[in-house]
Amino acid sequence: MSKAFVSEDKCVGCSSCEGACPVEAIKVSNGKxxxxxxxxIECGSCVSTCPVGAISQ
Ligand code: SF4
Ligand code: SF4
Structure with a gap:
């Protein structure tokens, strides 16, 4: 595993990933x-939570 990476082109700013992250490492700002x-901490929680597949590791 590695650090989570957001594809800004795909992100729709839904904020689901914010709630999924156990260490508050991911924040939505200006819709992304x-x-x-x-x-x-490379847990992968945000990757599986994103409804549009915008996060990868
Ligand atoms: S949910 Fe896990 S993988 Fe995603 S940003 Fe937070 S710590 Fe990193
Ligand atoms: S869950 Fe996916 S679409 Fe929603 S804010 Fe996070 S990265 Fe963007």
Whole structure:
């Protein structure tokens, strides 16, 4: 596994990933999710939660 990565082209800003992250490493700003890679623990929770497949690892 590696740090989560958001494809901004796919992200629709739904914020589902924010609630799924156990360490609050992902935040939606201006309609797009952004990962704080220094905080991300590579758990994969956001990847499986995103309804449009915008997050990869
Ligand atoms: S992989 Fe886990 S820790 Fe990293 S941003 Fe996604 S939910 Fe948060
Ligand atoms: S769950 Fe997916 S579409 Fe929704 S804000 Fe996060 S990255 Fe964007």
């Amino acid at each position: 999710a952004m990962v704080d890679s220094g905080t991300c």
